[in-house]
Every structure is written in C-alpha cells, then in structure tokens.
Amino acid sequence: MKTRLGANIKALRKKQNFTQEELGNYLGVLREQISYYENGSREVPLEHLEKLANLFGVELIELLENEENQFRANLAFAFRADEYTNTDLESLARVKKIIKNYLNMMKAENGIKK
Numbered sequence: 001m002k003t004r005l006g007a008n009i010k011a012l013r014k015k016q017n018f019t020q021e022e023l024g025n026y027l028g029v030l031r032e033q034i035s036y037y038e039n040g041s042r043e044v045p046l047e048h049l050e051k052l053a054n055l056f057g058v059e060l061i062e063l064l065e066n067e068e069n070q071f072r073a074n075l076a077f078a079f080r081a082d083e084y085t086n087t088d089l090e091s092l093a094r095v096k097k098i099i100k101n102y103l104n105m106m107k108a109e110n111g112i113k114k
Contacts, residue, residue: 003040057096
C-alpha cells in the first residue's frame, strides 16, 4: 500500500510540475522526506496526506487509490503548474479545496433531486 501511495503522490507531483523540494517546503519537511514518501519507505502522516490532496485538487481517497487504471483516469484531470512559491502553494491548495467542496455539494444536490 505504501508503494502504491508513493507512486500516486509522485505521479500527481510530476503531472502538476511540482518538485520534491516544493512539496517539502509546502509540508514543512526536507526534500528527502518527500522522496521517502514516494518510494514507500516512510509512512505519510494523515495531516500531510490531507494537505497533498488539497494541493493536488483530489479527494484523499484518490491518493490512496490502489487500482492503477482508476488512478490513471483521475490523473488525466490534473493540471500542470510552473514556478510556485510556498505562499502560492498554500493559496492554490485553498482554492482547490473550495472547488472540490463545491463539486461535492453539487453532486450531493443532484443526488437529492433525482
């Protein structure tokens, strides 16, 4: 599971054009810690998983997706970004979290109307 989680984090990081150092700064850890997460040699704390999910604009469960084909489908909707500061990453994560919450509310509302 740690290996699949790490691969998912790495794929999303690369798809969105973030470096390990940028993610490390965003999470408040060294770049090496991100490498450990990505290769599955270290557990990723829930707090970090939640922050990464917000930054990547995905649901937490998507980071934990064990089915590679489903993860690839989710990955197709990620977007790339270039040259972000740590403050930019914090702002981006907040905006993506708002969008994610809005989409979930719309799904719930549509489910209720049916």
